[in-house]
Amino acid sequence: MTNSTPxxxxxxxxxxxxxxxxxxxxxxxxxxxxxxxxxxxDKLMLMxxxxxxxxxxxxxxxARLYLHFRRPRPAPGAEWATWTRISSTAAHWALMAITLxxxxxxxxxxxxxxxxQLVQTSQWQPWPDGAAIPPLNxxxxxxxxxxxxxxxxxxxACYHQFIRKDGLLKRMWFSR
Ligand code: HEM
Ligand code: HEM
Numbered sequence: 560m561t562n563s564t565p566x567x568x569x570x571x572x573x574x575x576x577x578x579x580x581x582x583x584x585x586x587x588x589x590x591x592x593x594x595x596x597x598x599x600x601d602k603l604m605l606m607x608x609x610x611x612x613x614x615x616x617x618x619x620x621x622a623r624l625y626l627h628f629r630r631p632r633p634a635p636g637a638e639w640a641t642w643t644r645i646s647s648t649a650a651h652w653a654l655m656a657i658t659l660x661x662x663x664x665x666x667x668x669x670x671x672x673x674x675x676q677l678v679q680t681s682q683w684q685p686w687p688d689g690a691a692i693p694p695l696n697x698x699x700x701x702x703x704x705x706x707x708x709x710x711x712x713x714x715x716a717c718y719h720q721f722i723r724k725d726g727l728l729k730r731m732w733f734s735r
Contacts, residue, residue, distance in 0.1 A: 567734040569630040575623040576731055580709075582616050583658060587706060598686035607678055610669050617662035624655060633730050647715065654708050661701040667694035 568576070586609065593609050596602040635644045669675055671694070673687045689695045719727035 563631065564634050565631050565734070566633055567730050567732060568632055569626070570733060572623065572626050572630055572632070573731055573733055575619055575626065579616060579619050579623060579658065582612055582619070583705065584709065586612060586616070587702065590702065594689070598683040600683065602686070603677065603681065603683045606674060610665070610674070610678070613662050613665050616658065617666065620655065620659050620662065624659070627655070636725060638725070650708060650712055650715070654705075654712060657701055657704050657708065661698060661705060664694045664698040664701060668692050668698055 567573070589605065589609055589612070593602065593605040596605065635647070639647075668689075672692045673685075677683060677686070716727055716731075719725050
């Protein structure tokens, strides 16, 4: 670690991290409600919101990926065990990759299988049969993976913050 290694992520990365976290977590019940509704004006409105927020997540995630390489970031804590360094790096990459792939699979299903036409024409019949849409099956699987990874990631952050008390959350917050 050099003197120029920061103690926190940069402001833009912190803003993007919490914005993406908030939007991705909100999209899970939103998507489940969308899938549970019968075709009608409410389902169509939720589909519009789901696709718009999802595309925003895709754009923010690409910006975060770019900044990951372009901005300095804090080094792993000197006291972290090797397995902590390896597992946190792997979990962060998995979160970045799976979030991106979830948005891309959703976009593929949305544009290639009739949803876009329904939204453009304000119709809800015939609603596509999700079970027969391969990118939607991938979307469903990736969303399940996101839920598991976010629980693991938040639990790890809380373990550091409240049990080890090493102030990990400060690394993902604004520096004074
Ligand atoms: C959908 C939700 C979330 C996603 C996709 C996500 C993703 C990520 C990623 C990719 C990183 C690494 C950033 C980088 O290296 O550029 C990271 C770091 C971090 N996240 Fe999250 N995160 C989410 C939710 C949360 C939550 C709920 C918490 C806290 C309870 C949290 C706490 C942290 C902390 C403290 C770090 C910095 C860890 C370190 O310095 O090594 N995240 N997150
Ligand atoms: C990380 C971002 C996203 C999350 C967390 C998410 C989450 C979900 C969830 C939980 C479902 C219900 C699936 C099920 O449980 O079977 C769903 C369905 C769906 N999502 Fe996403 N989604 C995201 C991004 C997107 C994007 C960007 C699009 C399109 C532009 C999209 C299009 C769809 C479509 C078309 C469905 C099926 C709707 C239906 O026929 O009922 N999603 N999504």
